[in-house]
Amino acid sequence: MIENALVLDGISKRYGSVVAVDDVGLVVRQGARHAVIGPNGAGKSTLFALIAGTIRPSSGRVRLLGEDVTRLSDHQRARRGLAKTFQRSSVFGSMTLLQNVLLGAERRHGRPARVVGRHAKPAVEAAEAALERVGLLDRAHVRAGLLSHGERRQLEVALALAVEPQVLLFDEPTAGMSAAETARFVEVVGALPRDITVLIIEHDLDVVFTLADRVTVLHLGAVIADGPPDDIRASELVQQIYLGTPTGADLAHDDAEVSSR
Structure with a gap:
């Protein structure tokens, strides 16, 4: 180890x-x-x-x-x-929380990142797990642009966690x-x-x-x-x-x- x-x-x-x-x-x-x-x-x-x-x-x-x-x-x-978050928010406000996190999760699971279309089940499960861990799963289908500053930071943590x-x-x-x-x-x-x-x-x-x-x-x-x-x-x-x-x-x-x- x-x-x-x-x-x-x-x-x-x-x-x-x-x-x-x-x-x-x-x-x-x-x-x-x-x-x-x-x-x-x-x-x-x-x-x-x-x-x-x-x-x-x-x-x-x-x-x-x-x-x-x-x-x-x-x-x-x-x-x-290695995953990271920056001082300035880096989420896509026009996309839902789940769509944001799926961008990272799909890359982690060997698929090209996409906003529309079918998503691999492992990527969806990883994205939902990441949102749940930061307390945002109940808002998975809300547009990220509607989040408060603190919630956007939580979403960025979920994005980082999605790549495991x-x-x-x-x-x-x-x-x-x-x-x-x-x-x-x-x-x-x-x-x-x-x-x-x-x-x-x-x-x-x-x-x-x-x-x-x-x-x-x-x-x-x-x-x-x-x-x-x-x-x-x-x-x-x-x-x-x-x-x-x-x-x-x-x-x-x-x-x-x-x-x-």
């Missing part, structure tokens, strides 16, 4: 003299709920793109489930078990959500089976400290801390650089607010 779902070894991304990601090493264990946090400009979104395969690193390696995928495209990584990923990436998934929508998202992700490894890049510390069993902190493109959530919460360096020097009691209070939502 592979112990590490994702390993970054000395990953850097440079744009001329600007270093967006600087020699990052990251290990995400199989079945983990791993979060990456950092202030604006820390390099989080660039790191996400490097992991997803939408941009190539200037140096370093990316290993997915034991395979070096550094030179592989995002589509090739997807076929090897082994590693699932979330890029700032709760941005723009209300407190109730955020709580629902946390519930959905928290209920995912442990055979799916989750890496979440997130600005909301309430979400991070509720979901994550390990946290990596970026600052100016480099890793400044990595460890269990309690250690990150207690780190003076993290408080100074990222958290605006709150006390540990303040962070504990923030964490408690999530539990009460």
